[in-house]
Amino acid sequence: MRSRYTAFALQEVAYLEQSLHPGQRGDYDANGTAKWAGESNWEGLEILDVSGDSDTDTSGKVEFRAQYRRKGERIEHHEVAEFRKEKDIWYFYDGKMVTPGQVRRSTPKVGRNDPCPCGSGKKFKKCCGQS
Numbered sequence: 838m839r840s841r842y843t844a845f846a847l848q849e850v851a852y853l854e855q856s857l858h859p860g861q862r863g864d865y866d867a868n869g870t871a872k873w874a875g876e877s878n879w880e881g882l883e884i885l886d887v888s889g890d891s892d893t894d895t896s897g898k899v900e901f902r903a904q905y906r907r908k909g910e911r912i913e914h915h916e917v918a919e920f921r922k923e924k925d926i927w928y929f930y931d932g933k934m935v936t937p938g939q940v941r942r943s944t945p946k947v948g949r950n951d952p953c954p955c956g957s958g959k960k961f962k963k964c965c966g967q968s
Contacts, residue, residue, distance in 0.1 A: 838884065838899045838918060841929060845903075846879035858921055858928035878906040895922045900935070 844852040850871045857865060881904045889897025896919065903914045915935040920927050947954055953964035960966075 838901055838920075839882065842879070842882045842901075842903055845874045845877070848874045850874070856927075856929055858923075858930040861928075861930060876907055880904040880906065880911075889920075891922075891927070896920065896930075897922075897927075 841853060841856055843849075844856070848871060850867050853870060854862060854865055854867060883902045884899060885902060886900040887897065891897065898917055898919050900917045901915075903916075905912055905914070916932045917935060918932045919930045921930045922928070944954075947961050947966070949960070949962040949966060951961050953959050953961045953966070955965050957964050
């Protein structure tokens with residue numbers, strides 16, 4: 838994973854294709870990858886989780902966050918990348934973006950006409966619910 842991040846930062850497009858699983862190279866766009874990597878200013882890589890043993894397994898996953906700037910905008914790329922090992926060589930196979938999970942309320946929803954949870958004795962809409 839770190840070598841692929843470095844290849845993006847250094848725009849080493851040939852390495853990115855070489856480290857891509859042979860079964861996934863059919864639609865690889867070297868020119869598009871070079872353009873995107875070249876327009877990006879890479880700022881950091883954080884490995885969050887690794888599953889699979891590099892010595893005994895033939896597949897594994899790496900969850901990571903990469904930060905970069907593109908056209909002045911700071912972007913954080915959060916992904917779980919799948920790698921597969923063939924003939925003792927690890928290849929990037931696929932990646933899935935990590936999106937924010939569904940937010941679940943820890944307390945019951947307060948309606949506009951319910952008593953305010955702050956304990957004032959007023960209706961929520963007349964107390965803490967005012968915009």
